[in-house]
Amino acid sequence: MKHLLYLFMLALPVVATAQKDSLAGAVQATRPLPLYRPGFALMLSAGSTGGGVAVGYSVSRSVAVRVGANLFNYDGTLKSGKDTDDIQIGFDYTVKLKNADLMVDLYPFKRSGFRLTGGAYYNINTVTFFGKPTKDVKFNDTVFTIDEVGTLDGKANFNKVAPYVGLGFGNPYTRKRLKFMVDIGFFYQQSPLVTFRTTGMLEPSSDQGSVIQKNLEPLKYYPVVNLGLSYKL
Structure with missing residues (x-):
């Protein structure tokens, strides 16, 4: 009986220590992550600038910077004029968006992912096109074939540096590591050459080069709508 009592007394400190450690672990597991987590973050996005990847760094609770790159190619067709016109040109075109960006994000509210963004794109965007008549052309009772009428091909280039302003939602540097992100804004790449x-x-x-340039002029204000994910490293 005395031996059992001695064993019980010896076991009490071990049990008490184990319970204490278990309780401390449970408290630590349920403790919320800090509201602000400084450091680096990796970001992936897709949208009007194509597919993109970026690396961000939190300078302070309210300021962060990011550097990224985007790539997007699109092929399409269009026609000038109406089907009833004497001559109608059909165009095949390719839009190539290639750019790198440097952005500064400002988070005005501590408990919100809302942010204001400003920065610039280094722009290698181009539009190439090739056009030819969609049908033979009749002029003064003479019919000219498509090949006789001829072809038109060209290229549009934009300014290399394009400033950007916008807003967004999603703060990679708070609480959970994985975050959903939204960017909405535009960059100004000037009228194409x-x-x-x-x-x-x-x-x-x-x-007619000036006419083509005028048709492409709306692209000088290029809209940016991107969705993405961020991961806090």
Whole structure:
């Protein structure tokens, strides 16, 4: 009986220590993560600038910077004029978006993922196009084939540096490591510089470069709508 009592007394400190450690672990597990977690974050996005990857760094609770790159290619077709016009040009075009960006994010509210963003894109965006008549052309009772009428091909280049302003939602540097992110804004890449050449009967229309440039002018304010994920490293 005395031996059992001695064993029980010896076991009490071990049991008490184990219970204490278990309780401390439970408290630590349920303790919320700190509201602000400084450091680096990795970001992936997709949207109007294509697919993108970026690395961000939290300078302070309310300021962060990020550096990224985006890539997007798109092919399409369009026609100038109406099907009933004497001559109608069909165009094949390719939009190539290639750019790198440097952004500064400002978080005005401590408990919100809302942010204001400003920065710039280094821009290698281009639009290439090739056009030819969609049908033979009749002029003064003479019919000219598509090849006789000629072709038109060219390229549009934009300014290399394009400033950006926008807003967004999602703060990679608070609480959970994985976050959903949204960016909405635009960058200003100025009016494109269009160069092109023509062949055949289309050669006299080379002065139409200004018309093509005017049609591409809306692209100088390029809208940015991107969705993505961030992971706090």
